[in-house]
Amino acid sequence: MTAKKGLLRLLIDTFSHLRIILSKIKRNLSLYAVKVNSFREVFVEITSHCNFHCEFCPSDSLLRKKESIKDEYMLKILSELRDKHKVIAFHVLGEPLLNKKFFKYLSLCDEYNIEAHPTTNMSLLTEELLGKMLEHKCVTLIQLSFQTFNEESFKLRGSNMPFEEYLALLENLVFNEKRITSNCKININVMNDYHCHHDKLWGMFNPEEFWQFMNTIETWKGKLLSQGAVEKSRMKSCAGKFYYKKLDEIPKDFYNRADEVHYEITPNLAVFVKHVGKFGMPDRFVDFLNARKNCQYKIKNIPRFFPFPCWSVQTPCVLSNGEITCCCIDIEGTLSLGNIETISLEEAAQSKKRAMVMKFPLLFETCRKCKGRLVFQKKE
Numbered sequence: 001m002t003a004k005k006g007l008l009r010l011l012i013d014t015f016s017h018l019r020i021i022l023s024k025i026k027r028n029l030s031l032y033a034v035k036v037n038s039f040r041e042v043f044v045e046i047t048s049h050c051n052f053h054c055e056f057c058p059s060d061s062l063l064r065k066k067e068s069i070k071d072e073y074m075l076k077i078l079s080e081l082r083d084k085h086k087v088i089a090f091h092v093l094g095e096p097l098l099n100k101k102f103f104k105y106l107s108l109c110d111e112y113n114i115e116a117h118p119t120t121n122m123s124l125l126t127e128e129l130l131g132k133m134l135e136h137k138c139v140t141l142i143q144l145s146f147q148t149f150n151e152e153s154f155k156l157r158g159s160n161m162p163f164e165e166y167l168a169l170l171e172n173l174v175f176n177e178k179r180i181t182s183n184c185k186i187n188i189n190v191m192n193d194y195h196c197h198h199d200k201l202w203g204m205f206n207p208e209e210f211w212q213f214m215n216t217i218e219t220w221k222g223k224l225l226s227q228g229a230v231e232k233s234r235m236k237s238c239a240g241k242f243y244y245k246k247l248d249e250i251p252k253d254f255y256n257r258a259d260e261v262h263y264e265i266t267p268n269l270a271v272f273v274k275h276v277g278k279f280g281m282p283d284r285f286v287d288f289l290n291a292r293k294n295c296q297y298k299i300k301n302i303p304r305f306f307p308f309p310c311w312s313v314q315t316p317c318v319l320s321n322g323e324i325t326c327c328c329i330d331i332e333g334t335l336s337l338g339n340i341e342t343i344s345l346e347e348a349a350q351s352k353k354r355a356m357v358m359k360f361p362l363l364f365e366t367c368r369k370c371k372g373r374l375v376f377q378k379k380e
């Protein structure tokens with residue numbers, strides 16, 4: 001009986017691996033057919049200031065100035081996107097709630113029919129502010145940058161807030177009455193560094209504690225349903241093959257690979273596990289990591305040549321200094337297409353450089369480093 005169960009599990013896991021590999025190949029190949037002269041979504045960094053100092057984030061090693069985006073730049077972006085069915089993701093680096101004009105921009109998004117997807121580290125997001133955000137019809141998705149799900153790894157975030165307080169804040173936001181019945185979706189983002197850098201870079205993802213956290217989430221699910229949360233999805237998910245509705249559908253060893261996991265708690269609430277590689281590894285950030293007092297390894301990022309186009313270029317990004325760059329990983333703007341002061345988003349989107357970065361990223365140093373391989377050498 002046990003042998004049969006084991007065989008069945010092996011078959012399910014093998015099928016799941018194959019499905020993921022095929023979906024990745026299909027997604028990469030489909031990019032050759034993507035139109036590169038337009039975009040649906042744009043990242044806008046309304047401030048590069050942050051009240052956290054996460055060790056896994058290049059924010060504190062940034063070369064460019066920490067600043068809020070000029071109001072005139074933001075008004076230009078909003079006017080250009082007016083009534084064009086576009087989405088603004090309010091994030092690259094920085095905490096958007098630190099920009100005092102954040103709610104003014106949400107009001108303009110309402111008026112101009114632009115969808116808004118803010119990302120926040122949540123520390124400033126009181127229930128009152130969440131309620132205020134949910135009053136804006138433009139806000140259809142809020143990304144909670146929760147990232148670390150235990151006390152030990154929360155220390156990596158450089159915040160004075162005790163972890164219990166942070167967790168209680170998450171619970172309060174999840175059980176906020178307005179939120180439970182809102183159409184606005186909330187993603188609780190968790191970062192996975194297990195598969196490639198475990199114990200060497202940060203060691204922040206602990207599988208056992210992750211599943212404990214997910215069990216807590218499961219108890220929240222039952223409570224939410226009893227409080228009026230909708231059980232079935234009204235909308236189609238865009239999370240594709242990595243989308244799960246039952247905990248036991250998630251491959252048990254997903255964290256060992258670079259897979260994402262999008263676990264739907266209720267249709268308007270999910271846990272989203274991303275792998276750490278998505279933060280990129282610019283040289284300055286690698287130097288910054290090597291300079292850490294407790295770092296036992298010297299890290300090198302070896303640039304890699306890779307044949308596939310890059311899907312990230314579909315979503316251009318405006319940094320707080322106005323530079324329009326190809327993707328949100330290019331945090332210093334080395335792949336800049338111009339500045340919003342002098343060109344429009346449409347002009348940037350239609351530029352030859354953007355098409356080149358998308359189809360042939362290996363021609364660009366930043367991209368080769370972004371896809372680079374991290375090598376760890378034990379320090380003497």
Ligand code: SF4
Nearest residue numbers: 050052054057094121
């Ligand atoms: S990861 Fe987010 S919260 Fe942490 S320092 Fe970077 S921008 Fe701030």
Ligand code: SF4
Nearest residue numbers: 310312327329367370
């Ligand atoms: S490969 Fe280049 S375009 Fe793609 S995410 Fe990395 S830096 Fe951005």
